[in-house]
Amino acid sequence: MDDQQSTYGLIGNPVAHSFSPAMLNTAFEALEVDAVYKLFPLKDNELDGFFQSLKEVSSPIFGLNVTVPYKEKVIPFLDALSPFAEKAGAVNTIMIDDKRKLTGYNTDGPGFICHLAELGVSTADQRIAILGAGGASRAILTSLCLDIERPESIKIINRTPQKAVDLVADLGQRMNVDNVSTVTSVEDLNIELCDILINTTTVGMKPTDPLLINPKLLHSHMLVYDLIYNPAQTLLLQAAVHAGARSANGLGMLYYQAVLALQHWAEQEIDVGVKLLMRDKLEEVCYGKH
Ligand code: ATR
Numbered sequence: 015m016d017d018q019q020s021t022y023g024l025i026g027n028p029v030a031h032s033f034s035p036a037m038l039n040t041a042f043e044a045l046e047v048d049a050v051y052k053l054f055p056l057k058d059n060e061l062d063g064f065f066q067s068l069k070e071v072s073s074p075i076f077g078l079n080v081t082v083p084y085k086e087k088v089i090p091f092l093d094a095l096s097p098f099a100e101k102a103g104a105v106n107t108i109m110i111d112d113k114r115k116l117t118g119y120n121t122d123g124p125g126f127i128c129h130l131a132e133l134g135v136s137t138a139d140q141r142i143a144i145l146g147a148g149g150a151s152r153a154i155l156t157s158l159c160l161d162i163e164r165p166e167s168i169k170i171i172n173r174t175p176q177k178a179v180d181l182v183a184d185l186g187q188r189m190n191v192d193n194v195s196t197v198t199s200v201e202d203l204n205i206e207l208c209d210i211l212i213n214t215t216t217v218g219m220k221p222t223d224p225l226l227i228n229p230k231l232l233h234s235h236m237l238v239y240d241l242i243y244n245p246a247q248t249l250l251l252q253a254a255v256h257a258g259a260r261s262a263n264g265l266g267m268l269y270y271q272a273v274l275a276l277q278h279w280a281e282q283e284i285d286v287g288v289k290l291l292m293r294d295k296l297e298e299v300c301y302g303k304h
Contacts, residue, residue: 021074023052026081033299037272040295044288065091069114077279078108085149092118101188102156107275119278123157125271138163143203146214147172147181159189168194169203205231213240218248234258269293
């Protein structure tokens with residue numbers, strides 16, 4: 015990172031409720047680098063101009079995170095993609111070098127895998143069910159398909175079935191998806207036989223949201239992972255606890271994707287002490303813990 019004050023930030027729409035500024039500004043302070051992390055709310059028609067301005071040598075911006083709805087849309091603006099981002103077809107991190115060359119990375123999928131590793135969960139030979147086929151599902155599915163710890167099976171269901179079919183077909187052009195299948199009825203997920211259930215949908219954020227699965231099928235030998243971290247325990251995770259299953263929410267994935275993004279910008283591993291500060295800050299801003 016540069017010695018002069020550099021700017022990093024998040025582009026997306028909306029971005030107002032993001033916890034990334036809290037995490038990344040804590041890291042910059044701890045690393046004693048003169049950098050600031052800002053939010054850049056962008057409308058669709060502002061994307062072009064924003065990326066043009068990034069090319070200017072006077073731009074102070076050296077790194078960006080990308081969130082909904084731009085993770086795929088930013089790709090044409092980039093000069094290079096990491097092999098993983100290229101395979102995923104989605105970018106959540108951009109690094110800009112001194113020559114204003116833009117390189118795209120995806121740390122969402124690897125962030126999920128890092129969190130599973132922290133939980134001591136291997137995906138090797140596991141039977142996995144995924145709810146949802148949006149952007150988060152794309153990143154996770156890519157990671158699961160590229161991981162050497164190959165799951166036995168991955169079943170995906172989505173409210174709009176064709177989107178799940180399209181997602182698997184798209185990824186199948188660049189990786190082996192032989193162990194992936196799409197299903198159209200929730201019974202065909204075979205949750206009772208499943209080792210890991212992952213919710214990537216937005217269902218569960220609101221208190222009135224329904225359960226997408228039959229809670230009676232959850233069991234004590236499985237992990238239920240809900241990407242939603244606010245509320246900390248969705249109805250799905252409550253049902254998991256009730257069934258004696260292991261449960262985890264997506265705060266760990268959020269944390270790891272930020273650490274991995276920072277490591278791309280810094281081009282080095284981040285000190286464990288700094289990482290702990292980032293995690294404490296994230297828990298504090300999200301759940302009010304100190
Ligand atoms: P993200 O980047 O968080 O994955 P997204 O790409 O907008 O966000 O994907 C949202 C996911 O939640 C999709 O799988 C979406 O299903 P559709 O593809 O049918 O839209 C799913 N989702 C949102 N609301 C839902 C609901 N009420 N019931 C079931 N699935 C829902």
